Amino acid sequence: MDLTTALTWLRTLWQTTPPLYLALALALALLILTATTTTSYLLQALASKPPSPSKPASKTTTPRIPGTPRIPGVWPPSAYKFPTPPPYPNWTLTGTKPLPYRPFRYGPTYHTTMGLRAVPPAEWIELDSDFPKYHGAKARRLAERGDKCCRTAPEARAAAVELLEELRAYLPARYPGLYRRTEGELENLWSGERFRVEGELEEDPMRTCARLVQDDLAIMVERADGQYHLLAGAILLPGFWRLEDKFGMGLSEIHTSGEVPQFRERLEKGMTNFFRRVKPEEMVARNNYFLQVDDDLAWSWSIGSEDAEHVSWGTAEKNRAIEHHHFRSERQTFRRLPKSGGVVFTIRTYFHPIAEIAEEDYVPGRLASAIRSWGDDVSRYKGKERYGEVLLEYLDKKHDEQVERGLDLSREDEVRAYPY
DSSP: OOHHHHHHHHHHHHHHOHHHHHHHHHHHHHHHHHHHHHHHHHHHHHHTOOOOTTSOOOSSOOOOOTTSOOOTTOOOOOOOOOOOOOOOTTOOTTTOOOOOOOOOOOSSOOOOOOOOEEOOGGGSOOOOTTHHHHHHHHHHHHHHHGGGTEEEOGGGHHHHHHHHHHHHHHHHHHOTTTEEEETTEEEETTTOOEEEOSSSOSSOHHHHHHHHOSSEEEEEEEOTTSOEEEEEEEOOSOBSOOHHHHTTOBHHHHHHHTTOTTIIIIIHHHHHHHHHHOOTTOEEEEEEEEEESSOOSSBOGGGOOTTSSOOOGGGSOTTOOGGGOEEEEEEEEEEEOTTTOOEEEEEEEEEEEHHHHTTSTTHHHHHHHHHHTOOHHHHHHHTHHHHHHHHHHHHHHHHHHHHHTTOOGGGHHHHSOTTO
């Protein structure tokens, strides 16, 4: 029976005997459903069939079953490769000035957040015309303080070597006017230094990394307790904290020992989750700021000797003249190293006299408002009691001068959008 004849027969059956037609249609539907279900089960069984004996599973790998938790302290290497960046546009050692980060907001409310934002891989490391000053300060600090400010735990050695490999690939591509890659080495074209970056290294890889960039560097490594610990660092220009105090600590202890305001209440959970979940293909940045009442980029001696058992704002001279006040801002980035799984933390410090940045449009008024928004805990942490009176009086005066000369306050968002 062809299709046309069958359709004609079904139409006649419907017109003459509807009950028989309905019974036949129901039987046909059940037959189709049974066939479809059987086919589905068959396809699932074929899809889950073990590999053919002609292709035995590798004995050198043990793939993790999807959905099972990763073993704390064990990182399965990722195949991700950090993108080769384009050259920094028109970069020169004398002409490229430091970026004007001014990461403070108007009051009346001060918000305690991680403040993370995604950044392109090309913007990982920032070098500028201050490089010679930072390079010299780091070399001096390495010579004077050594392991007190730069060290690597054995379990973080692989991560430190990987960081050096990443910098070796990144820097000559991003800053070809400063770095050249040669066989097993990286050459600084300005200083003439050649750094061994392959094979048998001449020094702790963190020391080499420190000499290559303006940033301080830290690597957090997950241990079997599931916590990330500071196990490699080149903290040469920290201002207010010491690597020897924090080395080996877990993420939470680092912050609670430093009495970071509202860490437990507002930051700890989010920060812990971020370190556990960040992927190699992700990179984020954040900015912060501090005030300092001396002019030392490396260590703020006004809070006490770097070798004192305890240091605090309580030792700082109160209400020093405004020429002693400096604005200290950090740009921090976070990314996971794909092979070792360590999380690299870069800390680039920008350091300027207050009298210099207060000449910039909108800056004195916004900074004064931000300082007034600090609660008691933030004020203690940032040392406001030691400089607040002099600084706020000066900032208010500079703001009034800008308004008197006709500064259009309504245009600030388009002229100086956060964090600039």
